[in-house]
Amino acid sequence: MSLFVQKYGGTSVGSIERIEAVADKVAASRAQGHDMVVVLSAMSGETNRLIDLAQQIQDKPDPREMDVLVSTGEQVTIALLSMALKKRGYDACSYTGGQVKILTDNAHTKARIQRIDVERMRRDLDAGCVVVVAGFQGVDDEGNITTLGRGGSDTTGVALAASLDATECQIYTDVDGVYTTDPRVVDSARRLDRITFEEMLEMASLGSKVLQIRAVEFAGKYKVPLRVLSTFEEGGGTLISLDEDDEMEEPVVSGIAFNRDEAKLTIRGVPDTPGVACRILAPVGAENIEVDVIVQNISAVDGTTDFTFTVHRNDLAKAREVLERVAEELGAKEVISDDKIAKVSIVGVGMRSHANVASRMFSCLGGDNINIQMITTSEIKISVIIDERYLELAVRALHSEFELSEPRAAS
Amino acid sequence: MSLFVQKYGGTSVGSIERIEAVADKVAASRAQGHDMVVVLSAMSGETNRLIDLAQQIQDKPDPREMDVLVSTGEQVTIALLSMALKKRGYDACSYTGGQVKILTDNAHTKARIQRIDVERMRRDLDAGCVVVVAGFQGVDDEGNITTLGRGGSDTTGVALAASLDATECQIYTDVDGVYTTDPRVVDSARRLDRITFEEMLEMASLGSKVLQIRAVEFAGKYKVPLRVLSTFEEGGGTLISLDEDDEMEEPVVSGIAFNRDEAKLTIRGVPDTPGVACRILAPVGAENIEVDVIVQNISAVDGTTDFTFTVHRNDLAKAREVLERVAEELGAKEVISDDKIAKVSIVGVGMRSHANVASRMFSCLGGDNINIQMITTSEIKISVIIDERYLELAVRALHSEFELSEPRAAS
Numbered sequence: 001m002s003l004f005v006q007k008y009g010g011t012s013v014g015s016i017e018r019i020e021a022v023a024d025k026v027a028a029s030r031a032q033g034h035d036m037v038v039v040l041s042a043m044s045g046e047t048n049r050l051i052d053l054a055q056q057i058q059d060k061p062d063p064r065e066m067d068v069l070v071s072t073g074e075q076v077t078i079a080l081l082s083m084a085l086k087k088r089g090y091d092a093c094s095y096t097g098g099q100v101k102i103l104t105d106n107a108h109t110k111a112r113i114q115r116i117d118v119e120r121m122r123r124d125l126d127a128g129c130v131v132v133v134a135g136f137q138g139v140d141d142e143g144n145i146t147t148l149g150r151g152g153s154d155t156t157g158v159a160l161a162a163s164l165d166a167t168e169c170q171i172y173t174d175v176d177g178v179y180t181t182d183p184r185v186v187d188s189a190r191r192l193d194r195i196t197f198e199e200m201l202e203m204a205s206l207g208s209k210v211l212q213i214r215a216v217e218f219a220g221k222y223k224v225p226l227r228v229l230s231t232f233e234e235g236g237g238t239l240i241s242l243d244e245d246d247e248m249e250e251p252v253v254s255g256i257a258f259n260r261d262e263a264k265l266t267i268r269g270v271p272d273t274p275g276v277a278c279r280i281l282a283p284v285g286a287e288n289i290e291v292d293v294i295v296q297n298i299s300a301v302d303g304t305t306d307f308t309f310t311v312h313r314n315d316l317a318k319a320r321e322v323l324e325r326v327a328e329e330l331g332a333k334e335v336i337s338d339d340k341i342a343k344v345s346i347v348g349v350g351m352r353s354h355a356n357v358a359s360r361m362f363s364c365l366g367g368d369n370i371n372i373q374m375i376t377t378s379e380i381k382i383s384v385i386i387d388e389r390y391l392e393l394a395v396r397a398l399h400s401e402f403e404l405s406e407p408r409a410a411s
Numbered sequence: 412m413s414l415f416v417q418k419y420g421g422t423s424v425g426s427i428e429r430i431e432a433v434a435d436k437v438a439a440s441r442a443q444g445h446d447m448v449v450v451l452s453a454m455s456g457e458t459n460r461l462i463d464l465a466q467q468i469q470d471k472p473d474p475r476e477m478d479v480l481v482s483t484g485e486q487v488t489i490a491l492l493s494m495a496l497k498k499r500g501y502d503a504c505s506y507t508g509g510q511v512k513i514l515t516d517n518a519h520t521k522a523r524i525q526r527i528d529v530e531r532m533r534r535d536l537d538a539g540c541v542v543v544v545a546g547f548q549g550v551d552d553e554g555n556i557t558t559l560g561r562g563g564s565d566t567t568g569v570a571l572a573a574s575l576d577a578t579e580c581q582i583y584t585d586v587d588g589v590y591t592t593d594p595r596v597v598d599s600a601r602r603l604d605r606i607t608f609e610e611m612l613e614m615a616s617l618g619s620k621v622l623q624i625r626a627v628e629f630a631g632k633y634k635v636p637l638r639v640l641s642t643f644e645e646g647g648g649t650l651i652s653l654d655e656d657d658e659m660e661e662p663v664v665s666g667i668a669f670n671r672d673e674a675k676l677t678i679r680g681v682p683d684t685p686g687v688a689c690r691i692l693a694p695v696g697a698e699n700i701e702v703d704v705i706v707q708n709i710s711a712v713d714g715t716t717d718f719t720f721t722v723h724r725n726d727l728a729k730a731r732e733v734l735e736r737v738a739e740e741l742g743a744k745e746v747i748s749d750d751k752i753a754k755v756s757i758v759g760v761g762m763r764s765h766a767n768v769a770s771r772m773f774s775c776l777g778g779d780n781i782n783i784q785m786i787t788t789s790e791i792k793i794s795v796i797i798d799e800r801y802l803e804l805a806v807r808a809l810h811s812e813f814e815l816s817e818p819r820a821a822s
Contacts, residue, residue: 053487099509
């Protein structure tokens with residue numbers, strides 16, 4: 001018997017009409033004989049409405065009470081969907097995070113799941129009942145309501161699929177899958193039928209915002225096949241699964257990711273002594289500024305080096321302030337910054353076994369006279385920082401260079 | 412140390428401003444050194460909004476899911492009030508019915524409280540924390556969310572006060588207490604400082620809609636002193652407590668209740684055989700029609716009798732239909748009905764020990780030429796059915812006859 005966990009986001013349950021449409025989809029899967037667990041977000045807009053109420057009282061609302069408040073959003077949708085399923089003649093039963101014992105730590109508003117008690121769900125599934133679970137929420141071991149943070153419903157879906165050893169976790173959203181790159185930039189961008197967890201992680205963290213990163217990590221760790229599909233259109237979506245080398249010929253590159261939100265900072269002429277990287281970055285981290293790309297080249301003949309990193313554009317002013325202070329302490333030459341940059345990356349497990357992918361990328365960009373300012377690489381990803389004016393051009397050139405518009409070899 | 416349970420209704424927490432005002436009141440009590448438990452309803456309008464969502468899906472929504480849905484209303488207000496208390500520097504912690512283990516039976520949408528686990532609340536109270544509990548809701552022994560039905564927050568307040576052996580249960584509402592009669596009918600109607608549970612029950616069931624009857628019954632059973640006060644005005648409200656004869660000189664009559672919603676049905680010339688009352692009323696009850704006043708006089712010389720009772724006006728047509736059928740079966744003469752009637756009652760534990768209260772009532776009404784159509788009596792209440800045109804006149808005459816505008820003897 002196959003068991004599917006289906007997760008529907010806020011847009012998918014944003015009105016009574018849409019909840020009825022979700023009920024149709026769930027009922028259709030159930031009618032095919034599949035055991036069904038459904039995870040729901042709050043109706044779109046509802047979580048923001050609740051946060052707004054709280055902020056009218058406290059600028060920084062108490063985290064424990066915030067979780068009590070916002071967790072009501074999903075509680076509403078699970079009740080309504082269960083009603084809609086019963087109306088269609090299907091047995092259904094709704095559960096809050098606390099009721100199915102989604103046990104988390106007590107980090108309110110950003111809790112992490114520790115354990116799920118599946119006994120009650122198993123009993124319902126065995127009785128042919130559709131189990132409808134509130135996403136995004138749990139309880140700590142004292143019974144306090146917790147939430148997993150924004151987008152946490154994806155994580156709930158994957159965690160339930162892992163605990164119940166589900167056949168597949170299906171994430172229904174408003175896009176119909178994962179694309180080789182953003183179709184708004186490249187017309188011929190193609191939906192991928194399959195992608196590996198690692199590739200998806202690189203794609204997600206680089207700006208293809210389809211799935212919550214934590215959910216993908218979780219799915220990879222517990223080997224839960226994850227499928228992204230559209231609530232509003234038909235189609236098989238994209239299956240995110242383990243890298244199964246035997247079964248398919250890997251393409252070299254799976255997709256092109258990019259990000260326009262970064263800014264670059266360089267501290268020039270730093271005396272290159274051991275521990276200098278830490279002395280530069282620790283004060284930045286202490287201000288809660290996240291650093292993305294970091295590049296340090298070998299020292300110049302005078303024993304100094306240049307150290308460059310990127311941060312989110314919103315953090316540039318604060319980061320620069322910190323860095324000016326650090327530069328003075330270290331006796332560095334100067335601090336320069338630039339927020340007119342963009343990051344472009346090629347991602348693919350295939351590049352592990354193919355040499356020359358990097359040089360092919362650089363020569364392609366060079367062919368269009370795009371200057372590369374920084375380069376970083378990992379096993380399955382190569383990222384470059386370029387002038388933001390050339391972003392679209394670079395993405396289109398690379399998409400074409402690696403033949404991403406062509407269907408992959410059969411999988 | 413005194414412990415107060417304060418319950419605030421939907422109007423009292425109907426907006427952020429009002430929740431802030433409730434926080435001020437609670438904080439003031441806490442600042443006086445009282446231990447505080449607060450029970451809240453949903454923001455006014457919220458429960459109806461949720462019911463409306465459900466009814467867009469199912470005409471008769473599934474009761475279990477209905478409880479999951481509507482219980483979110485109180486969950487929102489407890490979180491917001493706890494935030495408002497913390498903003499004021501008071502420690503506060505919110506709990507759903509499930510979290511403080513308000514254990515009920517499994518009669519969804521109209522569950523009854525069976526037991527409350529006070530351990531966690533005691534711990535919080537001992538630590539100086541204000542405990543904020545969602546009214547109207549609980550869980551059954553399988554952990555399913557239940558609700559107590561409309562107005563159930565009063566019951567939650569009283570049940571918590573009983574379990575915690577509270578000094579007083581204070582019900583904050585939009586009226587400032589219990590009056591000798593409706594001030595809209597009698598200008599000089601006076602707020603009662605005290606009233607007994609029994610009197611309050613008679614007043615409530617007769618139409619002075621201040622408190623939920625079940626809450627008053629519950630308070631009487633567990634001897635929880637109950638105080639009704641206004642959220643919006645200062646004042647000591649009305650204390651509902653045991654009849655303490657020693658402490659005060661009872662007035663003969665405490666208040667005048669009335670009801671315009673009834674209709675009267677008479678079945679005439681019924682053969683007066685044993686069991687005839689049951690043969691008349693059982694079919695009415697079988698149609699879920701509630702019967703209020705019942706009067707049967709001794710039989711006439713021909714061995715037949717007339718049997719009269721009242722029902723809610725909305726049920727008149729259905730009741731008459733049932734009664735026509737019964738009349739035919741029993742060989743009765745005819746069925747007549749009248750919906751232009753009203754019920755007026757005098758209520759007071761004092762009448763137990765005073766003769767002639769009834770004759771004083773009847774002579775007062777007779778003095779104004781008001782014809783009495785039916786009479787029923789209990790130990791602490793006398794009710795008459797009259798033509799509805801004379802209702803206001805009757806209430807005013809009786810209010811004056813029993814000197815209800817005068818303050819009671821010192822209590």
